[in-house]
Amino acid sequence: AEVQDPPVGRYRSLKEATKEEFAKSVVCFNKVATPDLMAERALNLFRQLKGVNIGNLVDQAEHGLQTATRAHRDGADEEIV
Numbered sequence: 001a002e003v004q005d006p007p008v009g010r011y012r013s014l015k016e017a018t019k020e021e022f023a024k025s026v027v028c029f030n031k032v033a034t035p036d037l038m039a040e041r042a043l044n045l046f047r048q049l050k051g052v053n054i055g056n057l058v059d060q061a062e063h064g065l066q067t068a069t070r071a072h073r074d075g076a077d078e079e080i081v
Helices: 019-032 035-047 060-073
Strands: none
Touching: 035 060
16 A cells, blocks of 8 residues: 555745645644634643642632633633633
């Protein structure tokens, strides 16, 4: 059986990328960066903070929720919250 190249773009900068090579990168990107996968990664990062305490009355997950709540109440942009 013939060994096929992995479907990745083989360029070092976008200036070097051909349309075909960039299309390979897009295929790879779309496999790992769907909105659902990105949301799940962010939630998993947050979940990992549960139980992590650096000497405060609340763990880092609770601290994050408190901070986000205060920012939201202050009218911060959604990206900040």
